[in-house]
Amino acid sequence: MRTLRNTLRVPVARGALAVLLLVALLAVFGGQLAPQDPLAQDTAHVLQGPSGAHLLGTDYLGRDVLSRLLSGTGLSVAGALEAVGAALVLGIVPGLASLWLGRVFEWTALRAVDALMALPFTLFAIAAVGVLGNGLHQAMLALGVLLAPLFFRVTRAAALGLRQVPYVEAAELMGASRSWVLRRHIWSKVLPTVAVTTAQALATSLLTVTSLTFLGLGVQPPAPTWGGMLASDLGFLAQQPWAPVLPGVLIMLTVGALHLLADALRDGGAADAVRPVRAAATAPVREEKADAAVAA
């Protein structure tokens, strides 16, 4: 909680949070805000520049770009969140468990992660979709599984040194349960690293939707996503060189805000050490009095 409060004191973090809030609003209400039907084709007006009828122009099938961007927000963000959410659960839980559940589990988990890291992404996604069937959830789950080793490694590395730290041992000597130690002592040390990794993973997932759509996996055309629009716009660079910029800017804004927030979160944890104590000028005097009282 203290880390969060410290984070919110940073102006950059507030700005980033505002941007993310806006994206969240677009994700929920984007469909209603869209001025036109994002799927309606108008083959008479394809690849047009911005105009009164189409504020951001039309794409290669004459669909309104602004409407597609707005209504595509939900799917893009939901997809990325789903993938990262799965990765968080699949990575952090075994990552911490590998340190506390004994050598056999540790060895098994490490080898499983090694195997996952060695898998080529595209191949795994195709295989997963082949087994689970095609769809956004299946594809994002597959992506989550592939991102999980990242979280596993990061969590494990951050917690590895903490297992033998005297304050963890001290907590065990108080009779603290494992979950108490994890919640109270380990989590606050692991959180900043995980936060930064999460921001990075969300960014990666937003972009990965592109490559999956490219392969015909995940979100199916004509449903709009930022990544999908970026991919299709790239085919018409000669006609509309500025078109990929529009979904690109949205992705960039979201990812940038995530990164800034993660940085602030990380610094929020460290801020305690540098923050001056309130009323530092008067405190030492009182402390000395206390010392004198003990000596007496």
Added chain:
Amino acid sequence: MTAEQSTDALLQVEDLSVAFGRRAGRPGQQVLHGVSLQARAGEILGVIGETGSGKTTLARSVVGLSPVTGGRILVDGAEVTGLRGRALREFRRSGAVQYLFQDPLRSLDPDLTVRELIGEPLAVAAGRAGREERADRVLGALQQVGLDAALADRLPGQLSGGQRQRVAIARAVVTRPRLLLADEPVSALDASNRNHVLRLFDRLRTELDLAVVVISHDLSSLAGIADRIAVLYRGRLVEQGPTTEVLSQPLHPYTALLTASAPSVRREHDLHPAQLRAGLPRPAWTLAQPAEGCGFAARCRFAEEACRAQPSLQPRVGSREVACHHADDWRAGLTKTEPMLTR
């Protein structure tokens, strides 16, 4: 202090052996060999020994952090050596035994405030104290160790070394323990803070009727406060008894060497370290690996053939104990030719 071996000792360690690293079929490294000692309520027991003598291991085995391979430990009459799982957790949550870590900075979570740190033992054993009672007891503990309540919202990184040590002590006494094990509590502190902390132990044991075990490698810091002193050498108890007698009339040559080497210990005997150091060459058996016989033989001036047998701990007058074949006659072997530098 009563002279007889009382059974109402708060801490009773009987024939304790500890060995580490018994893994992959290799024999473990034995750290403690049959150590027996006890501490009564209101008593401060000093455990002294050089680095690697097993002092910390001794204290850690009382709280169940060392692999005990033999003997038993009783706290307030109840055996704690065999405790596992739930029983061990319940025993720890009772807070009857507190262990004070060597390094207060690393044993206090840097992300928690002083208030949270001191309240943690109470919060862990939830149900033993309500939220308000916890807050009261945290403030009470702060006062008990002489810290201003204004420090309660600081983080360990914002405290001085002496304050940190006191926060650690406050966390130990907040559960109203019966036994406090302090591992080198003053070795990281400057002289004035050292006195404060030692005097604090002295006050706490009368206020709370605590048995305190203070571990130190520094004889002079123990001399002032310990009622009794136990001397460890290479995992064996070589001598124990009332502090003043052990320091003024050491029975074991190792204790004599320690007291003679400590510059600030006032002593009546005129021993000089040079009189006690072993001459060369040493008898070959004292250098054998693994060591046989008396562990101190390699450094003992008075070692001879009889010392090839491990000396057992023998009781002496005044509730003293010593493990030396020559406890009574090594003084006769002192050479008077050494110059007395102290004069």
